[in-house]
Amino acid sequence: MWRRWWLWCQWLWRLRLIQVNKRPLNAAKRRVLLVSPPESYRIQPYVRAALSLDLEINLASQGEWAISSPHSAGIDVPLQDHRAALATLVELFKQRQYDAVIGTDDSTLELAAKFAKKIGLQQNPPTAVRLARRKDLSRLCLHQAGIQVPAFSVVEVSEHQLSDKPHFGFPCVIKPLALSGSRGVIRANSYEGLNQGVQRSLKIISEQTDLYEKTHLLLEQFIPGREFAIEGILSDGQLDVLAVFDKPDPMEGPYFEETYYISPARVTLNEKQILVETVQNACRAFGLVTGPVHAECRLNKQGAWLIELAARTIGGLCSRLLSFGTGYSLEQLVLANAIGLELPVELNDGAAGVLMLPTEEAGILRRVEGVMKAEKVPYIDDIEISLREGYHVFPLPEGMSYLGFIFSTAPDSDKVEQALRDAHALLNPVIAPFWPVSVGKKGASA
Template sequence: MASRAAQALGLPHNPPESARLARRKDLARARLRAAGVPVPEFRVVDLIRPVVPQCAGLDFPVVVKPLMLSGSRGVIRADDGPALEAACRRLHAILEQEKDAAPGERTRALVERYLPGVEVAVEGMLSGGRMETLALFDKPDPLEGPFFEETYYVTPSRLPRTVQERIRRRTAQACAAYGLCEGPVHAELRVDGAQAWILEVAARTIGGHCARLLRFGTGLGLEELVLAHAVGRALESRAGAGAAGVLMIPIPRAGALRRVEGVLAAQRVPGVEEVEISVREGYELVPLPEGSSYLGFIFARGPEPAVVEQALRQAHACLRVVTAPLWKIAAG
């Protein structure tokens, strides 16, 4: 919708079809493959029918993904046939609650070969088809399943410069394949040896409070960057010294939140700038793969990435999440 509105107003924009590709995982995979960008072997399956026969020839382990959800919601690893059928049943139950899903998005899913390797995130800004990298984040926690909850983001990356450049080139290649040419992009990749694999490229900024880290990488706020691009104004980036990171505090279990203990101790950890608990007491906590939010965020800075990561881990260890059972009463 935003792409069509910008098109009608004569503003810089991505073609509506490109924006659609960035939203739909199945269409994106097919476009990348057609453009010669390496993609894992995949199938688009009908969740109403048995899934294993539809994935004949696809080696395990595999990852089941919804066509359009974000934030790792509904993404499940399966190591064999029974696990694949169970994962698809669970995803189907999630999708049935998505009232705004387009036709077919509640009954179909992407199943693709699991990709080993380290995971990274790229924040970029496109202008006339040229991508400027704003930040490259390491994700130091191994994301191996069965669910893929993002936790730590640390910048600058500790990967070798040659690998970082490979990541940037692959992200730009994917943007070109989609036809994206203007505005912010958020990309997720896995790096395995000499290969950088695209997990997704979204035509949007980094989500939620994590956008604060862009100020460290560029010296500019997210809103400044997006608005400056929209009006065609060039801004000079001023990368900060040292390193910065965020922990998206995971939800440990389902239930009603009673309290989070240890926040003051976490805030006193050297290097920690802020501990923010986003969920209010009494609210329901829903972990992945059904959930779509975090308990809160911890922000830290330090002289180097390893120090920042350690500060975040130490602060997280201070927290104790107290929950109570949630009793749901059916209407009628």
Template sequence: AARLGLPGNPVAAVAATRDKSLLRERLEAAGIPSPPWWRLREGDDPAALSPKIRFPCVVKPLSLSGSRGVIRADDPDAFGLAVARVRRLLGRPEVAEECGASTDLLVEGYIPGREIAIEGLLEPDAAGTARLRVLAIFDKPDPLEGPFFEETIYVTPSRLTASEQRLAVGVAERAARALGLGRGPVHAELRLNERGAWPVDLAARSIGGLCARSLRFAPRQAGEEGAGISLEELLLRDAVGGGAATAGYARESAAAGVMMIPIPAPGILRSVSGVAAAESVPGITGLSLDAARGRRLVPLPEGAEYLGFLFARAGTPEAVEEALRRAHAALRFEIEAGAGEAG
């Protein structure tokens, strides 16, 4: 972008979003709420680190996404097992390539609390300071307490109080600036508890997978042309025209949500039933089944996929969540056990 004279973020800033230990280092240095953390390098003995840890802790690869390889450990024995398991995962050639061949791990204190995701756009103000324009705040109503952290339901608008939302957005904005990000999309994940808002992760990109289908944006002024654009179109307009090209758009008024359908067990997918029943649930607007019959399924923490995605819209976040849960309950997946277990 710099060579072409186009707006963008510094390479060093983006690099910090792709290395979880560097991200922690930058956030901690900026005084942003951070748990205690350590970088466990290749060959380091986890038993030597255990005495320094106040359990529970979380073991993570430095750069995988979607909670892949993320494991909670509640004691030294579980910590040693978690480190060994994640190292085995990173030893796979296809995973090593995705991770940049780094087998170092991030170990950090477990952050209790409710988890949310903020979808936003960074835009410089008149003084050149990056400001976070919120596109959506997603609640994650299913507890993410471990030992693995499989995400399922995202629902917007958030049911957090206005003050809690302001707190979370403020911390996310500070975190983005601390990394050196100045413009473009941001996907931030935070946990909120009695001690404040804590960044879990922050990426200089939009929400992943098919989840963006849950977001639609319309002009604030009735009668304007182009109502109902996608998140992708909004981001493209911002990229070529800056904030002025998207300032008139806001997320639609309806509540919306997506469910990433989790893989319940390892094995071979033999059949799927209940599709018509799931699609007929009031509020459900779409169902995308990604896993083909005969496919080997691997759940988290080794796996990197979902069975599919459910989408819903309704008048309230509660109704959206209920529709997603009812539709998921209607689906039946026949999985031949024992054929897809992680090694």
């Protein structure tokens, strides 16, 4: 609730709220439709990118009012009801032509793909987007395509204990079928730990609207090894890699909070080629042909293992790193690709990195101390605290927000990593305990 309130207030300050049918649109500009949940942090970067490319951008989202600016218009659609949403958008398309349709987040990718297909625009097939979004379907697809993925099984879950251990043994990893950001992802080293983890993850997926997704979990073999993230853009099925990121902190559980992303990754040319080929082959297996790709792989003696692949941009504010690497924001590159515009990309020398500030305890955020001192660390470019005082924070696996981000650029990746670690050591998040209050007939009681 607090996060949604803060995001809306931020947008109300920068932009203005209007109804789409009360403003004229500039028919001369090329027009892009953005399909996005209303609370998405990706909206603002896409609007900025559209302005820089002289594009008109419309936003299809959910709400009585539509978010817009002088260069964008909003359309209210029920994002969870694809049939009704498509009817609204198709009717709109009769009056207003679009050159591209882009889904910003996992929850809107499939709707965007369905609409693009209906109006004849280039987009990924809806089935391909669904394969990438659903972890159970993606595992099966990749396994059948001969791509190395962890052994897995899908279990129906309830309040009762699982009767069987996974056939691939322990340790294993429990994963929701369609959540991102490591929410609900838990490592289990024993049968007892498995059942405890399943019950914890079950509470997290209870918010899902899809009945199957709220009653089933993926169990998969834990794969040891170094972890990397690959960011790229597909054009006619060919993957153009923008960056390969190191994740220098061991991702061994019991929870899998992402922290450091550093590029260029400290890998050999052969290792990089293996990672890129794995992601390219996974895209082909899914049937993805265009748009952004964010993938995560593990690398060990057996080769590269595809852990996740999403047909969207990288999460959080991490897309800023691509501006250093290419000279353009990631959103500029995605929009240009969608409308067939070629941008002269020149890869820069040096290294860049980000630390996603982890939430280490639950409670009410009071403040983050030491920011000014941390900003003075050599090679630190910026520190952004995303959450405001009074926000109720949770660590993983329940949490869904980072405290903020630290950005660094330096001559090499080692210096970037050290700068991020030095700056992080100077920060002190102050989190107060949260005491829920219930109100009865005789007043309030803790």
